[in-house]
Amino acid sequence: MVKVSVDLSTSGGSIAVGDLIGEVAARTSGGALSFGRIGGPVNGNTSGGSISLAGSRGKAVLHTSGGGITVDDAAGEVEASTSGGSVQVNRASGRVSAFLSAQPNESCRLSTSGGSINVQLARNLRVDVDASTSGGSVSSDFPLPTSGDGHSLRAGINGGGPLLHLRTSGGGIRIQKR
Numbered sequence: 671m672v673k674v675s676v677d678l679s680t681s682g683g684s685i686a687v688g689d690l691i692g693e694v695a696a697r698t699s700g701g702a703l704s705f706g707r708i709g710g711p712v713n714g715n716t717s718g719g720s721i722s723l724a725g726s727r728g729k730a731v732l733h734t735s736g737g738g739i740t741v742d743d744a745a746g747e748v749e750a751s752t753s754g755g756s757v758q759v760n761r762a763s764g765r766v767s768a769f770l771s772a773q774p775n776e777s778c779r780l781s782t783s784g785g786s787i788n789v790q791l792a793r794n795l796r797v798d799v800d801a802s803t804s805g806g807s808v809s810s811d812f813p814l815p816t817s818g819d820g821h822s823l824r825a826g827i828n829g830g831g832p833l834l835h836l837r838t839s840g841g842g843i844r845i846q847k848r
Contacts, residue, residue, distance in 0.1 A: 675710070684719060693728070702737065711746070720755060729764075751790075765841070769848055770795060777833035786841030789834070790848040796831035799845065800824050806842030814845075 675692035678685050684701030687694055691709035702719030705712055711728030714721050720737030723730055729747045732739050738755030741748055744762040751757075751769035759766050762782050769790040770778070774797065780787050786806065791797070801808045802822040814825040823843075827834075836843050 689724075703732075703734075707743075721750075771848070774832045774834075777835060779835040781835070781837035782840070783838065784840045785838065786843070787836050787838050788844045788846065789836065790846045791827065793847050794828060796826075796828045797834040798824075798826050798830045798832070799834050799836070801834075801836040801843045801845070803838045803841065803843050805838065805840045808836075808843045808845075810845040811847040812845060 673691045676687060677695045679697040681699045683698065685696045685698050686704040687696065687706060689706040693710040694705060694708050695713045696703050697715045700718045701716065703714045703716050703721045705723045707725040709727045712723060712726045712730045714732045716734045718736045719734065721732045721734050721739045723732065723741045725743040727745045730741060730744050731749045733751045735753045739750045739752055739757045741759045743760065744764065747764040748759055748762050749767045753771045756774060756778055757768040757770065759780055763784045765786045765788060766780060766782060767788040768780060771792045773795060804821065807820045808823045810823065812827050814823055
């Protein structure tokens with residue numbers, strides 16, 4: 671792997687960064703962002719495309735206004751927000767924060783065995799929540815009932831919709847209004 675830090679920007683196309691050890695910052699107004707395995711923090715922002723991250727060893731902050739976000743493996747904190755797609759985090763060892771402002775058409779799944787999950791939802795978003803943790807508690811800014819032990823929650827937000835499936839065994843789950 672190459673040892674280098676990069677700061678990239680474009681106003682009219684996609685950006686792809688392969689595997690490297692270092693910090694990555696990338697911004698584009700008109701395309702997708704694709705990151706390989708990054709041995710440091712990643713900061714990616716696009717107004718017109720999706721974001722994919724194969725792996726990171728630092729904090730990953732990812733924002734898109736026009737697509738989905740996929741993170742395969744993160745060994746640090748993940749902050750992901752989208753106005754026009756889904757968020758998928760396959761494996762993360764740190765805290766995961768996700769913000770969805772667009773109504774999802776399909777189910778969403780966030781799970782981790784080693785950290786907390788923090789989900790921020792637009793106030794008018796309609797989802798069915800199925801949240802459970804064995805190593806913390808489940809809390810919500812929305813008026814929803816939790817189980818007697820505070821470790822799980824199953825309820826519809828704003829009348830319900832696609833499933834929002836949240837699981838962790840090593841931390842808490844927080845559902846916030848944005």
